[in-house]
Amino acid sequence: MEGRRATLRAHLLSDIRAAALDELRRTGAASLSLREVARAAGISPSGLYRYVDGRDGLLELLISDGFEAFGKAIAAAVAEAGDDVIARMEAVAIGYRRWALENSEQFGLILGTPVPGFHARADGPTEASVRRFAEPMIRVVADAYATSHPAGAGDETIGGFNLSTFDPRANELPELLLSAVVRSWSRVHGLVALEAFGHLAWSGTDVEALLRTEVRSMVVEFTRPAGTAT
Amino acid sequence: MEGRRATLRAHLLSDIRAAALDELRRTGAASLSLREVARAAGISPSGLYRYVDGRDGLLELLISDGFEAFGKAIAAAVAEAGDDVIARMEAVAIGYRRWALENSEQFGLILGTPVPGFHARADGPTEASVRRFAEPMIRVVADAYATSHPAGAGDETIGGFNLSTFDPRANELPELLLSAVVRSWSRVHGLVALEAFGHLAWSGTDVEALLRTEVRSMVVEFTRPAGTAT
DNA sequence: CCGAAAATGCAAACAGTGTTCGCGTTGCAA
DNA sequence: TTGCAACGCGAACACTGTTTGCATTTTCGG
Numbered sequence: 127m128e129g130r131r132a133t134l135r136a137h138l139l140s141d142i143r144a145a146a147l148d149e150l151r152r153t154g155a156a157s158l159s160l161r162e163v164a165r166a167a168g169i170s171p172s173g174l175y176r177y178v179d180g181r182d183g184l185l186e187l188l189i190s191d192g193f194e195a196f197g198k199a200i201a202a203a204v205a206e207a208g209d210d211v212i213a214r215m216e217a218v219a220i221g222y223r224r225w226a227l228e229n230s231e232q233f234g235l236i237l238g239t240p241v242p243g244f245h246a247r248a249d250g251p252t253e254a255s256v257r258r259f260a261e262p263m264i265r266v267v268a269d270a271y272a273t274s275h276p277a278g279a280g281d282e283t284i285g286g287f288n289l290s291t292f293d294p295r296a297n298e299l300p301e302l303l304l305s306a307v308v309r310s311w312s313r314v315h316g317l318v319a320l321e322a323f324g325h326l327a328w329s330g331t332d333v334e335a336l337l338r339t340e341v342r343s344m345v346v347e348f349t350r351p352a353g354t355a356t
Numbered sequence: 357m358e359g360r361r362a363t364l365r366a367h368l369l370s371d372i373r374a375a376a377l378d379e380l381r382r383t384g385a386a387s388l389s390l391r392e393v394a395r396a397a398g399i400s401p402s403g404l405y406r407y408v409d410g411r412d413g414l415l416e417l418l419i420s421d422g423f424e425a426f427g428k429a430i431a432a433a434v435a436e437a438g439d440d441v442i443a444r445m446e447a448v449a450i451g452y453r454r455w456a457l458e459n460s461e462q463f464g465l466i467l468g469t470p471v472p473g474f475h476a477r478a479d480g481p482t483e484a485s486v487r488r489f490a491e492p493m494i495r496v497v498a499d500a501y502a503t504s505h506p507a508g509a510g511d512e513t514i515g516g517f518n519l520s521t522f523d524p525r526a527n528e529l530p531e532l533l534l535s536a537v538v539r540s541w542s543r544v545h546g547l548v549a550l551e552a553f554g555h556l557a558w559s560g561t562d563v564e565a566l567l568r569t570e571v572r573s574m575v576v577e578f579t580r581p582a583g584t585a586t
Numbered sequence: 587c588c589g590a591a592a593a594t595g596c597a598a599a600c601a602g603t604g605t606t607c608g609c610g611t612t613g614c615a616a
Numbered sequence: 617t618t619g620c621a622a623c624g625c626g627a628a629c630a631c632t633g634t635t636t637g638c639a640t641t642t643t644c645g646g
């Protein structure tokens with residue numbers, strides 16, 4: 127049984143989270159005002175320090191929550207897709223884009239220009255959220271690899287990789303798979319980041335269509351069985 | 357002949373540019389202090405307003421200069437490369453990466469999370485700098501297309517595009533070429549942005565090697581002669 | 587050449603910010 | 617019940633961007 131104080135604290139802290147997210151959405155991360163958040167949460171500026179370690183603490187909260195929400199959105203998009211490899215990768219790409227556009231301030235905060243003073247501590251909650259964020263993307267790419275590299279048939283670095291025992295929390299991914307993950311992520315992220323930050327407006331491109339093209343191109347390239355290097 | 361006043365003004369303005377760039381490099385765009393810039397330029401904060409329209413004006417200056425420098429760096433890298441298509445595209449990609457890493461604060465300012473208050477006016481100097489920035493990339497991709505689509509042999513949207521009369525200031529690029537430009541740019545930018553903003557540190561990837569792989573993949577894909585859809 | 591006009595630089599002020607400190611008050615646990 | 621840690625807050629401090637009024641200096645037309 128929790129004391130009355132603990133529940134009050136939890137409630138107020140969630141109010142603070144909500145107020146901060148609201149303020150972030152409204153004004154952006156760079157001009158997020160601690161005092162304004164305090165006002166919206168019905169608390170004095172100095173009182174906020176009992177709950178959050180200053181402005182950087184507020185940002186850490188928002189970054190952690192952002193990765194969490196982003197990851198969940200992508201996972202949900204993947205879950206809705208079928209078993210087809212292309213469909214799943216498309217779901218990741220388009221889910222990535224949708225979330226980034228609909229939550230552009232959060233997106234900019236977590237994956238855009240880093241905020242000057244802030245660096246996530248290795249043991250903080252951000253680290254865990256990032257892991258959960260990366261997991262669905264890694265899994266989808268790994269699946270694509272698994273289909274083109276059936277058990278025991280691929281080269282060693284991939285052949286030794288057993289998807290059923292795949293643990294996304296283990297830092298060591300097979301080198302080729304890691305490259306595939308980074309390349310896939312970067313290709314989706316490149317288009318989405320440019321669009322979300324307004325750098326493709328001049329072109330009038332249909333970014334979603336381009337994204338589908340990219341996904342097909344990636345699947346073709348990554349599921350090519352043997353060595354592709356020239 | 358310019359009056360003494362004009363030259364003094366020009367000198368001081370260039371001092372302000374230098375001081376602002378210095379401050380940007382040191383502390384990042386989000387916490388760039390107008391007063392600190394004024395101090396470094398040996399001028400009072402209010403005096404700065406005779407030269408620059410507040411903090412946003414300072415940022416516009418830095419953004420414009422940033423695109424200018426970025427474009428020149430890429431153009432120089434291309435100029436050093438030979439005539440080979442792959443070599444030229446590699447030069448763009450690696451020049452892009454080098455500049456972004458060596459000038460990460462400027463890079464974040466011009467292509468990262470947009471600063472809240474600021475939006476470049478369509479007629480401002482930023483617009484012109486962006487055009488000069490995009491020009492070398494467009495030209496290289498267009499060259500790649502030209503080699504695989506010799507004059508009069510390609511499909512209409514490309515066939516009607518004459519490289520010799522190519523004007524990068526004209527907004528209308530052939531649709532397929534536009535797609536190729538956006539896709540190429542986004543693939544380079546995705547990797548570089550993620551690296552420059554510290555989101556690939558966990559992976560320990562050799563981003564430059566990945567970039568070369570991407571370039572080869574792009575050239576192979578984009579110089580495929582006929583319809584590539586499906 | 588000289589006086590009006592324009593450009594320049596600055597100190598002071600204002601509203602806003604993040605952060606710290608010391609004070610009463612309140613909830614909980616020994 | 618008593619002691620103590622947690623809490624919430626007002627006041628203060630050092631900043632920030634921006635505006636305003638006022639001298640000073642340069643320029644230029646009559």
